Amino acid sequence: xxxxxxxxxxxSGQPVDTISLVSGKIRQPLTVEGVxxxxxDEAVLHDVDLVVSEGSSVTLLGPSGCGKTTLxxxxxxxxxxxxxxVSLGDRVLTGSGRFVSPERRRIGMVFQDWxxxxxxxxxxxxxxxxxxxxxxxxxxxxxxxxxxxxxxFGKRMPSTLSGGEQQRVAIARAIAPRPDAILLDEPFSNxxxxxxxxxxxxxxxxxxxLEMTTIFxxxxxGEAFVLGDEVxxxxxxxxxxxxxxxxxxxxPSDPWVAAxxxxxxxxxxxxxxxxxxxxxxxxxxxxxxxxxxxxxxxxEQISLRPGDAxxxxxxxxxxxxxxxxxxxxxxxxxxxxxxxxxxxxGDQVSLEYSGAAAVAYPAS
Amino acid sequence: xxxxxxxxxxxxxxxxxxxxxxPIALVGLGAIxxxxxxxxxxxxxxxxxxxxxxxxxxxLVGGGALMVGTSLAWLVTAYDFPxxxxxxxxxxxxxxxxAYVLGFVFLAVFDFAGPVQTxxxxxxxxxxxxxDVSSIGGAALVMTFTLYPYVYILARSAFREQTPATYESARxxxxxxxxxxRRVVLPMARPTLAAGVALVIMETxxxxxxxxxxxxxxxxxxxxxxWRGMFDRETAVELAALxxxxxxxxLGLERLFRGSAKFFQRxxxxxxxxxxxxxxxxxLAIGACGGVLAFAIVLPIAQLLVWMFxxxxxxxxxxxxxxxxxxxxxxxxxxxxxxxVVAVLVAAGSRFSGSGLVRKAAHLVxxxxxxxGPVVAIGVLVIVSWLSGAMGRxxxxxxxxSLTGLVYAYVVRFMALAYGAVDASLEKITPATVDAAHTLxxxxxxxxxxxxxxxxxxxxxxGAVLVTxxxxxxxxxxLLIRPFGFTTASIWVWxxxxxxxxxxxxxxxxxxxxxxxxxxxxxxxxxxxDSVILSDPPLVGAGARR
Numbered sequence: 001x002x003x004x005x006x007x008x009x010x011x012s013g014q015p016v017d018t019i020s021l022v023s024g025k026i027r028q029p030l031t032v033e034g035v036x037x038x039x040x041d042e043a044v045l046h047d048v049d050l051v052v053s054e055g056s057s058v059t060l061l062g063p064s065g066c067g068k069t070t071l072x073x074x075x076x077x078x079x080x081x082x083x084x085x086v087s088l089g090d091r092v093l094t095g096s097g098r099f100v101s102p103e104r105r106r107i108g109m110v111f112q113d114w115x116x117x118x119x120x121x122x123x124x125x126x127x128x129x130x131x132x133x134x135x136x137x138x139x140x141x142x143x144x145x146x147x148x149x150x151x152x153f154g155k156r157m158p159s160t161l162s163g164g165e166q167q168r169v170a171i172a173r174a175i176a177p178r179p180d181a182i183l184l185d186e187p188f189s190n191x192x193x194x195x196x197x198x199x200x201x202x203x204x205x206x207x208x209x210l211e212m213t214t215i216f217x218x219x220x221x222g223e224a225f226v227l228g229d230e231v232x233x234x235x236x237x238x239x240x241x242x243x244x245x246x247x248x249x250x251x252p253s254d255p256w257v258a259a260x261x262x263x264x265x266x267x268x269x270x271x272x273x274x275x276x277x278x279x280x281x282x283x284x285x286x287x288x289x290x291x292x293x294x295x296x297x298x299x300e301q302i303s304l305r306p307g308d309a310x311x312x313x314x315x316x317x318x319x320x321x322x323x324x325x326x327x328x329x330x331x332x333x334x335x336x337x338x339x340x341x342x343x344x345x346g347d348q349v350s351l352e353y354s355g356a357a358a359v360a361y362p363a364s
Numbered sequence: 365x366x367x368x369x370x371x372x373x374x375x376x377x378x379x380x381x382x383x384x385x386x387p388i389a390l391v392g393l394g395a396i397x398x399x400x401x402x403x404x405x406x407x408x409x410x411x412x413x414x415x416x417x418x419x420x421x422x423x424l425v426g427g428g429a430l431m432v433g434t435s436l437a438w439l440v441t442a443y444d445f446p447x448x449x450x451x452x453x454x455x456x457x458x459x460x461x462x463a464y465v466l467g468f469v470f471l472a473v474f475d476f477a478g479p480v481q482t483x484x485x486x487x488x489x490x491x492x493x494x495x496d497v498s499s500i501g502g503a504a505l506v507m508t509f510t511l512y513p514y515v516y517i518l519a520r521s522a523f524r525e526q527t528p529a530t531y532e533s534a535r536x537x538x539x540x541x542x543x544x545x546r547r548v549v550l551p552m553a554r555p556t557l558a559a560g561v562a563l564v565i566m567e568t569x570x571x572x573x574x575x576x577x578x579x580x581x582x583x584x585x586x587x588x589x590x591w592r593g594m595f596d597r598e599t600a601v602e603l604a605a606l607x608x609x610x611x612x613x614x615l616g617l618e619r620l621f622r623g624s625a626k627f628f629q630r631x632x633x634x635x636x637x638x639x640x641x642x643x644x645x646x647x648l649a650i651g652a653c654g655g656v657l658a659f660a661i662v663l664p665i666a667q668l669l670v671w672m673f674x675x676x677x678x679x680x681x682x683x684x685x686x687x688x689x690x691x692x693x694x695x696x697x698x699x700x701x702x703x704x705v706v707a708v709l710v711a712a713g714s715r716f717s718g719s720g721l722v723r724k725a726a727h728l729v730x731x732x733x734x735x736x737g738p739v740v741a742i743g744v745l746v747i748v749s750w751l752s753g754a755m756g757r758x759x760x761x762x763x764x765x766s767l768t769g770l771v772y773a774y775v776v777r778f779m780a781l782a783y784g785a786v787d788a789s790l791e792k793i794t795p796a797t798v799d800a801a802h803t804l805x806x807x808x809x810x811x812x813x814x815x816x817x818x819x820x821x822x823x824x825x826x827g828a829v830l831v832t833x834x835x836x837x838x839x840x841x842x843l844l845i846r847p848f849g850f851t852t853a854s855i856w857v858w859x860x861x862x863x864x865x866x867x868x869x870x871x872x873x874x875x876x877x878x879x880x881x882x883x884x885x886x887x888x889x890x891x892x893x894d895s896v897i898l899s900d901p902p903l904v905g906a907g908a909r910r
Contacts, residue, residue: 076532102535111533117552173533174536
């Protein structure tokens, strides 16, 4: 595998260059309000609201076909929504009768397949969005290439580059014109796993350093948590919850989000004020409730010791941790432990909840 | 490929390839060893004028087809307007209209004695100005509108194959639709567009029938006149060599324009988001597509139909029509069978040969498709005249020899159609299948009979249909090689049209147009099916509604 060069360069700072690229531009918040879009008979986006505050990043997370790419294209101006508004700062891009064409939005975009211009070399690709300004081209192109660690690659044709290099050209091309915001549609999905993690964290670092208002789209929960200051979880054209990763994980707005952003045990329980009674005993609740509820217990919030409450059905050891499935009077419960397995299938165990106050959802 | 080498099959394949290339090689030799006498006379005489006409015509038709084909392709790809989906396929139909048919209808309608100028004179008086339609401009116009579909089809497929993300990237980086077209879409389509224009120019170079309506003297016309009018074999070969040289130059230029670029793109093709045109702009788009179709196919067919129903044809005409049509069909079927048999022999034989070199050499059988018709015809005529000299003066033998030569010329010219189809079918036979048959004791000829012939069947049928139809509407080769007194439907149309007997020419002309529609309809049906799979949203939508 080729050595990945660009982390070294931009991690080391190059503060002067970075400032010249950022300078003179106040980052703009991006707002999406009540956007709906139908294709033929199918509603792809349903009354979607989304806010990305200036200079921060939001990840759109959802299963494939949930409408996240369509939402991104609506923001870019590549699709017209049926209803709703998109604005950047105080500039209305879509809505109330206005539609700013994509070339006038000052929004950069990195496509899933990168979409480099195959007939232009790296320099010309990065310079593409700059030529019209009539001003300097050389300096911003070199700066952008330097920031992604591709100085000296200007004369190469895209087809001679590795996947990781093409991906970085795509990012350089998008940031070179100093857009007000940048959208990235599954930008790392075409990279192999070893390269993906590195380029992902470097890209995040670069965009943070530039204080770009950023939206990532991904279907990978781990990637979403790494990339976004906030994560917006989307399903069937609806944003279920937008929050920081830790809030999303600890207080998901509904059972589906809870299960989508991580492994979840949803136990039936009877809530009575600050506690609920479940097959694991009394669980403290974050918000007082009454009546039948589903209580969210993450696997790492439960610990095991020898006992007689249930029987271990399955053990999987991952190296850094291990996971058990325990049968408690017919209900399978997943438990995660940061140690090598101490129980094997068939062992009798007791379970203990050690987490903070849990989230409860009214039983449907 | 099987490991064993089989020299017998190598020999058979190479012999077939050589036989197909022989006529072209003979003309090529004429270029290498020019005869001083013939060239001196030609240069002093008509040749400079002929060269000038040829080059002007090639530039006009090539440029015209490039502009018309590319703009129409972009119009139906990037914009939406009422009727767009119908126009998308209908714009390919002018391919079915031979230039020698559109040419005479155009002249009949727009020439001095035609209805348009007559009407203008009756309104504006006798000295009303009208461009001279019987000119190189008129010829270029007619050929542009019969040949632009080559560029249109290729440009459209190039636009569709480009991933929309590339185009959208350009938009996101600040390009308007038009600027993105100029900076990204067209440069990326350049190799394909160059191929389309090269096809158009080859067809223009082949023609010497249509241009004669318009009194345009190209080098190809020279070949015909020198051979048929003066029986000057040497000069005809030299002129044909010149045509071959121009063809090679054009192909060289095409390579140059294509460059080294084979633009590689990631991602699945999906059509770009269309902009819906409204009001005046929508009317303009409809007008552009409708106008091209009206000029190239609708009005000419309507005019032919009017002539058909008002013509005072005699019983003799009908009898002759029957005779000429059966001549055409007989010739076309013979050529199709010949082409398919040679194609299967070469395609399968080269696989049996076990030699990579033979396999590559086999693809040379398609060369005739890139060589203008008159070149092939003159090469065949040279062979025919050698053989007739050896045979003595037996009239029946001469006729048979000429007819055989005619079929031979068609096999050479249209081999690519049959070979392409057959070769594609045979690609589906894996080497392991053949190896299995051999280990079960089958000889190569038995494997060919029992595996390759049945597998090649579908491809062979498609190839045969394509060859049949191309021969039916072909004119230059049959005009040059035909034995005295042998007339086909296409020759008949041309002769009647040359004598301004428009209405008599209507029926055979219509038959030829209808026959030429068949492969286009087949192509369209296939494209329609594929485009559903390729997730063309409008078509999928239409399918869902049905």
